[in-house]
Amino acid sequence: MVKKELSETEIAESIPDLWQPLTDAQKDYLAQNFTIQKYKKNETIYCEGETPKHLMCLLKGKVKIYKDGVGGRSQIIRVIKDKEYFAYRAYFANENFVTAAAAFEPCTICLIPMTCIVKLLEENAQLGLFFIRQLSIDLGISDERTVSLTQKHIRGRLAESLLFLKDTYGVEEDQCTLSIYLSREDLANLSNMTTSNAIRTLSNFASEKLIIIDGRKIKLIDEEKLKKISKIG
Amino acid sequence: MVKKELSETEIAESIPDLWQPLTDAQKDYLAQNFTIQKYKKNETIYCEGETPKHLMCLLKGKVKIYKDGVGGRSQIIRVIKDKEYFAYRAYFANENFVTAAAAFEPCTICLIPMTCIVKLLEENAQLGLFFIRQLSIDLGISDERTVSLTQKHIRGRLAESLLFLKDTYGVEEDQCTLSIYLSREDLANLSNMTTSNAIRTLSNFASEKLIIIDGRKIKLIDEEKLKKISKIG
């Protein structure tokens, strides 16, 4: 494995939204206080109940935020792609984590102590607006998701998840293969259904020529139809 | 109807969390820019799809934030009690409303143009922290709720709603009658179930002596048992 250390500048370029509103002194302060951490595939990043200490920025990889509910069933709440921030909500709400986070793939994460962030927030209002915007977007998504997951039928929920994965992580060069290869179980946990129903429904979509499945590789063929299925529930 | 105009000071006292971090000049600015609006019982406050323009602070009354989903089913996303702020999320996310709001009871609402708020935010970092905190709390609740509504069984969801209503709106002098009188339909929409199942489950709780129902009046008798039912799903 080639391991290249990321330079300070490279880090900064990776996290422009947060970095940009800062003064030079503030940038310096941040640069002196972050650490880099690597996580293996499927490794837990934080657990439910733990006390949040750092703002995390995903520099490389893919992360799931999930919650274990009743009867061992797990629900994926949201997913993180590179250059996104996470793990800060609970700190701001003055709570322990109510969710857990794990790496879908090998990840590189930049950690910044929340105390540093709060210090910067007290002197830089633009930074505050950055978090307000991010939290507002996430809250809207969460509200939409509550209704989708409770009211749509299985086919609608799975179609929605497939489209959502395309939106979030994009596709490969062929423009239709999802760039993320999830297990059937993760797909089920994302879509609020059992693993067997995810498998069955995926097969149905394939025989209806809406998608092509090759192991964990999923090609979206008829996106319009999938959107329709997602919409009508 | 006795109509008493609220004085500036009274308004200010009603909204301390937002008011408190402001300088005198900022308070003055706010005081010159708010308006008061009254809404009748069941009146719509804003609709899905509309463009948000004002921060709203509920001075008096009770409000539901809801979303109409597939097949005419409505889901109550959250409820607002007096002295709480709402309607600002969509503006910060630069979206139109994805939810609607309506008055459970006659309401008095203070409206502040979001442009004013943004102006204050740019010069007052403490105010930013207020919104960050509020959004963070709401996002946590929304995440918890997603899992509850999808994974718990009917009894668990209804028990949770009853306890939630007690937490939010409190009880009357007898210490057990919920201070809010909801229709069975609203109770169902809060708990993600059909009206008939809300009625049935409520009756079951009553015959199990967990609650006493008298029309829309609900007394919580065995709160411990309700908590247990809510927890195990």
Place this chain on the structure above:
DNA sequence: ATAAAAACGTGTTATATAGCACAAAGGTAA
């Protein structure tokens, strides 16, 4: 290379909850 363990796939059954129909009660308006 081989064993062990995960993940995947499929058929069958069980069940929670939605859907529907209809009656009774309560509130509202003329």
Place this chain on the structure above:
DNA sequence: TTACCTTTGTGCTATATAACACGTTTTTAT
């Protein structure tokens, strides 16, 4: 009062989806 509409309540039926069991394939570890 009468009529009317909404809300509440109840029984029955239909159905979507979970649960289970079991075989096959793929991945991982030794």
